Amino acid sequence: MSEVLMCKANVSEGRREDVVEGFVDAVRRVDGVTVADHSSDPDHNRSVITFLGDPESVLEGARALATAVLPVVDMREHSGEHPRMGALDVVPFIPLRGMETERAVAIAIEFGRWLGGQGVPVYYYEDAATRPERQSLPKIRKGQYEALEEKLADPDWAPDEGPATFNARSGATVTGARFPLVAFNVNLRTTDVEIAQTIARAVRHINGGYRYVRGMGFSLDDRGMVQVSMNLVNYQGTPIPRVLETIRSEAARYGVQVVGTELIGSVPLGALEEVARHYLQCHDFGIDQIVETALLP
Numbered sequence: 001m002s003e004v005l006m007c008k009a010n011v012s013e014g015r016r017e018d019v020v021e022g023f024v025d026a027v028r029r030v031d032g033v034t035v036a037d038h039s040s041d042p043d044h045n046r047s048v049i050t051f052l053g054d055p056e057s058v059l060e061g062a063r064a065l066a067t068a069v070l071p072v073v074d075m076r077e078h079s080g081e082h083p084r085m086g087a088l089d090v091v092p093f094i095p096l097r098g099m100e101t102e103r104a105v106a107i108a109i110e111f112g113r114w115l116g117g118q119g120v121p122v123y124y125y126e127d128a129a130t131r132p133e134r135q136s137l138p139k140i141r142k143g144q145y146e147a148l149e150e151k152l153a154d155p156d157w158a159p160d161e162g163p164a165t166f167n168a169r170s171g172a173t174v175t176g177a178r179f180p181l182v183a184f185n186v187n188l189r190t191t192d193v194e195i196a197q198t199i200a201r202a203v204r205h206i207n208g209g210y211r212y213v214r215g216m217g218f219s220l221d222d223r224g225m226v227q228v229s230m231n232l233v234n235y236q237g238t239p240i241p242r243v244l245e246t247i248r249s250e251a252a253r254y255g256v257q258v259v260g261t262e263l264i265g266s267v268p269l270g271a272l273e274e275v276a277r278h279y280l281q282c283h284d285f286g287i288d289q290i291v292e293t294a295l296l297p
Contacts, residue, residue: 004096005104006036006052006180007062008265010089012171013047013073014040014080020047026068032057037266043220044229045080046089048183048265052096055107062091062111066173070118075145075171081218082229085141085148086120086171094180101127104177112175116161121152121172124160128176134160137174138206138214145171182232182271183264184240186247190256193219196226199250203230203243210246212238225259235271241278269293 013019017040024038033053040047051061066088073087091111095104105128112122129135143151149166151157158164159172188196196217203209215230228247232238248258269287276285287293 003055003098003103004052005055005058005099005107006050006094006096006266007058007091008048008050008094009062009065009091010084011047011049011065011069011073012045012075012078012080012084012087012089013069014045015042019072022072023047023065023068024049026064027051027061030057030061030064033061039264041082041264043080043218043222043227044082045078046082046084050266055099055103058093059107059111062093063114066091066115066118066120070120070170074169076168078145081220083138083141083144083216084171085145086173087169088115088120088173089171090137091173091175092126093175093177095177096180101177108175108177112161112173115173115175116159116163118162120162120167120170121148121159121164122161123172123174125174125176126178130160140174148172179234180268182235182240182267184230184232184243185262185264186228186230186244187220187223187259187261188226188228188251188256189259190226190254191219191224192254192256193217193226195251195254195256196228199247200228200230202250203228203246210238210243213243232271235268235274239274239278240271241275 020040028035033051035051037050069088093104093108095101108128116122123140124130125137152164152166200215200217201207204213204215205211212234218227218229220227273287277283
């Protein structure tokens, strides 16, 4: 396999396990595609399905996933803690081995054009963005599904592909190409969601926190705790341990402990390199020391 592309699709369904498994199976049935990981969160009501392979196979996998999701997920009935704008909410394509960003952008555009042809408004983001204000996912998704009908009526927010009309069932989809981010959640032993929201504001870039952190605070009612849910959009610029220790320190101000953390979806090995260096205090550690890396082609 000379080129490897990864897709980390986010679907607005995380409570019906059998339905999610059907989505995953739709991707698995595509020749040339490997499902690396899939996870669901009932509080967020969201699933992340990560698959990889050669670019054309991954493109076909994304089409297969969309074909499975769109008839089943109805946004008019959707509720959950995580921000969302559509049934197939976000479909990022991530260049891995042997791939240039430009090639991943081309795949994203091909997928966007196809999906737009299915009647779903599509926006391009990150490296595929058509204008600066659309580079950021939070800016595109501001107001979420509930504000989408009004947004589509604004010429400044006409979609990049598909109809500029409100699709009540499917909402809209954001797709593009990007650096491999790390979806990282920190759970706190308290039911006070304001604490999680305050800490999220302390660490995220938009409020003066770390340059490569996006985050929000959520309540996990079924688990009796709260969560700081984050995307680390560049784990090299802002390593995982730096963020975790800042959250631990901020939480201690309120007498709150970190219960545990979650990594959502597949994680680049490079992101864990700094974890080992920090917590093992092995400052010269490198991923080439891991036995399994020598077995990789």
